[in-house]
Amino acid sequence: MIEVRIHGRGGQGNVVAAYLLATAAINEGWHAQAFPAFGAERRGAPVVAFVRLNHTPIKRRSQVLAPDYLIIQDEALMNVPSITDGLKSGGNILLNAANSRDQYPTENNVDNSNLITLPATHLAQQYLGRPVPNTALLSAFLKLTDLLPHSSLIQSLEERFTGAVLEKNIALIEAAAETIPANLWKQNANA
């Protein structure tokens, strides 16, 4: 079973990101589960969502305590001491940040070698005209892990959005994928 924890802020589409990823997986024949760490969050507050992907039915309802991957939608959240809690050894972090991995300070005991950054907010501003980084990060996540085909994310977007929002998001995820090396985390994904 692959477990993903997504950190973000209210308004960044954290739950939507989790739902999109699980939906893409379910459409590809996986068993998946996505749910928020429910809170009474207002815009801007730190929020968490969880995704589980598996080849057999998932029955557990507990929160993801030991994720294989972290997707962090806001760079500033890296300063939260508990942000990487439970990350499996060899686990990876996808971070929305303008700086590259090498420039990213190694505060908070984060192993730089496990971290990939994507300037997702910048890309989202460029393609959507809004600072919503979630779909760009998902696209990068799939490219890095090769867990699901790129087309599955498009299908999952099509189930949720229509019209200009859909078209702009598809353009965004194409662009995001291009900036990221393929299959870098693949071995981990298959482990």
Add this chain to the structure above:
Amino acid sequence: MKTNKRAVTADMLVHLRKNQPRFEGIESGHRACLGCGEALAARLVTEAAGPEVMIANATGCLEIFTTPWPESAWRLPWMHSLFENTGAIAAGMEAALKAQGKPTKVLAFGGDGATFDIGFQALSGMLERGHNVLYVCFDNEAYMNTGIQRSSSTPHAAMTTTSPPGSERMGKRHLKKNILTIVAAHQIPYAATTSVAYASDLRKKVRRAMEIEGPTFLQIHSPCPLGWGHDSAHSIKVARLAVQTGLFPVIELERSELIGSMPIRHPRPVTDYLKLQQRFRHLFNKDDARAVEELAHIQALADHNIKHYCLDGEGMDALDSDGADTVRRGGMRWA
């Protein structure tokens, strides 16, 4: 002298009247007190509304005295759920009938406690959502079913078991809530007051309210001999005096605008009304300065009503008999 016409005798009139196919939604033989204003008002409302309705009835005297299981005085589909949800029950009935493609006018019955106080929220919701319901409030100005406790409809200075007069109090300290204008402020198409003392006015208003699509509201002043402390034989007289003094204005509002009022040609002093009722007896102690002051206060309230609602009229007061004999089964539609 020859004539082709048969003389119309008084006997014939009585015969005609008795054989008129009048519909009564509530049967005699129920367990209301002698002189109950509410029982009479409910009968008049159901006569005028006709048989093609269903009723949501709040907890209260009307519910209790009409339906001691396994008996019922109702000839209409009737439902009592709770004290404070009558607006919502009626709204649900209406929504169901609408969904089923049936005629939808529903009657909701509540006393002043169920309407002014505990059921006010459900009533407001029903009005705001525009359900096709005629809500009738039988206003006897206190919680009579539980033994005469004050409600927000109880008039100023009236004695109830929870607003007793004493060395520190002169009955209810607060004013009677002006429910009609609050209800009308929902911008409903029709809201009116009437009184059991004016049966044809009451029937006309019911028929009018029934014909209007959307929420309508009728507040019927209904004396309670037990709670008000008056002779059971004088219910109509007392109710009429409430109107004639200006203490209970009989008015009509459309979309919150005043469109009609029953004029008072010769306003009576409020003491004519108050002195018939034990609930105001503490106001007639001439040695008590507070009593004198309260009487003046109540007279001022009546004077204010007369001025505010333009109740002044000229000539003779109308006799309330016009239209009384035209009520037939189904009310207006067959009249």
Add this chain to the structure above:
Amino acid sequence: MLKALEGSQAIAQTVALCRPQVVAAYPITPQTHIVENIAKLVADGKMDCELVSVESEFSAASLVLGAASAGSRTYTASASQGILLMSEVLYNIAGLRVPMVLTCANRAISAPLSIWNDQQDSMAVRDAGWIQLYCADNQEAVDTTIQAYRIAEATELPVMVCMDGFTLTHTLEPIDIPEQDMVDSYLPPFNFKRALDPANPTSVGTLVSPDFYSEARHSHHHALLDAADEIIAADNDWKQLSGRSAGGLLSVDGPDDARIGILTLGSVFGTLSEARDEYTELPPTKLIKLRSYRPFPVDALRHACAGLTELIVLERAISPGYGGIVSAEVQMALSGKPDMPRIHSFAVGLGGRDIPLDIYRKLHAAIKVPEPRAFSIIDVEPEKLPVEDHGIESANTDSNQQRSIS
């Protein structure tokens, strides 16, 4: 076909398949997504009903009561404070024997204010006279919702479908939404014999004196007991059609020779089930999933507990000043059974506290005691308690006895 759906979305689509004519609701977390999805289905012309957005839960319950009494199939949903605000109406609906379906998106009760999941809300209206069915996952909630209409209309009793708030309502997972034809063939149109009708006027909700009240309560009680047969039949028939059972009155999962059992209501079942696969070193354990809490299936429970020496009752609510609510009933149901297991009563996951897999190990450890403890909240964290409350958790049985002696 399995589709990726959020629990609430699945429930809304399922409710639409059941063709209610009147829906009334008032928003409360975590029920909101259900009603929002219904509103969207109505707005898009995919659901034909009178949707009434009322001014309170009290009016939501009242409105569907009025509508059902006038002969329409109805639906409402709520949670937590909303269920409590409805409680007077819930008793009234059941006492009037008016069939309807309500989804309770289970949530804790204030104070302290918590928007998160436990089952204190539905437990608080346990005695309202409704059938209560608890769902372990979203598929069960979908199937139970459809079955609930059939059960309600066959028994003339209202049915509360309890699904854990957030844990189910806000979880996206693969869910099968049945075809309309299948639901139509299973659920005939609502025909309420006692519907209010001007052509045949009846009086409903009359005053009942002591001469008849006991008889009315007796009939209501027995109607609920008798509903057990319909709950089983409805599930069996649904399984014939869909291939899925939603769990009958209760279901047992685990080896026949297990000596330890854990009884749960709702979604914690799945977590325990995976934990059992994970902690293979622990003794064989039966998981008993209690679906029908009202009517309470005494016979089925006694049968399910055959061979057990230890029974853990794990619940998501408490009766302060006593302890376990379900466990007390289980104790009574099993009492007098010659080989009655020892009963261990625990609450867990109150106010949304996460229930990790590790709870399974903790439960196994906690029952290794000479005498079962009366009750405890197994996941309470003593270091967070005020000093004066320290030690109470570890010694509640003893201290209770001491108090009663002194």
